[in-house]
Amino acid sequence: MDSCDSVDTPMEDRLKLDEDPLGILVDQTHFCSMVGSLMYLTASRPDFIFPVCMCARYQASPTKKHLEALKRDTRRSTSGSAHFLEDKLVSWSSKKQKSTAISTTEAEYIAMSRCCTQILWMRSQLSDYGFAFNKIPLWVWDLNGEGNFCVKDARDLLDEVFLPKENVVTRWIKSIPIKINVFAWKLHLDRIPTRINLDRRGVQVPSILCPVCNDAHEDTSHLFFSCVVATDIARLICRWWNLTWIPVGSYSDWLAWFNSIRLGSKIKGVLEGVFYVTWWSLWNFRNQLLFANQNPRKDVLFDEVVTRSFSWSLARSKNMFSWDSWLQHPYLIAL
């Protein structure tokens, strides 16, 4: 499987393989062992069953074409989870994820968030009937030797084991949802499919200019930090949080500026969350501009950032705070 990367398209949905009588024959033992390994994978990856079985038909005289088909896979991951009430399995799911994850780690994050959503829903349903479940063993994944799972251990594990080459410590903001954290993390690593990034990977794009201003190449630094929409929002956030705005041209500029801000660590986390929500909102804005029928409104972007970050931060905070104090002096909120 060494040359897997050479295949750059995912498998077609309606794959048609034939016997290929005139094709170049390949090593049958090698082919069969690949089919065998993939068959083993189908136990946990049901989306593999169709392509693998399709290829398995030609084990008798495999050709180059069959081998190439075998090396492809469907790129979208499948999330699976099983939910137990006491010792009874009450619900389960196995669903293809809507988006293509960039790494298996990201696919795991998506699967994890799905599973948590389902469990929280079950908990709220049960509480309607008077059953309180406050301690839910979500994972039997003991990373700290104490017999419980916590996100920090998972993050440490990701940093130390899975991401040694990135040389980037993941930043994790508790006040906002997982999907926004994952998005900010991808932005940090420059893995957002901006036009420049797509172009670099050989994807045909109609233009490499920023669709918002048409004035510069659309890369991460431009879209999220120096484009006029981004700087407008950053200015408003600074006014709202009583900070001095300075122009930043990239993520690392932003980080240096952010690190220089003097605020308590908890409230600073909330402010960082506000920026993550801003980037996520900018990305949605840009996507709507490109793909939706109606043009998104620029003038409500900042309001959306304020409202979204308010409801997310409030829902995840131990203390209550009012909408008024969020609007007027968010930096004074006791968390």
Ligand SMILES: [Zn+2]
């Ligand atoms: Zn722009």
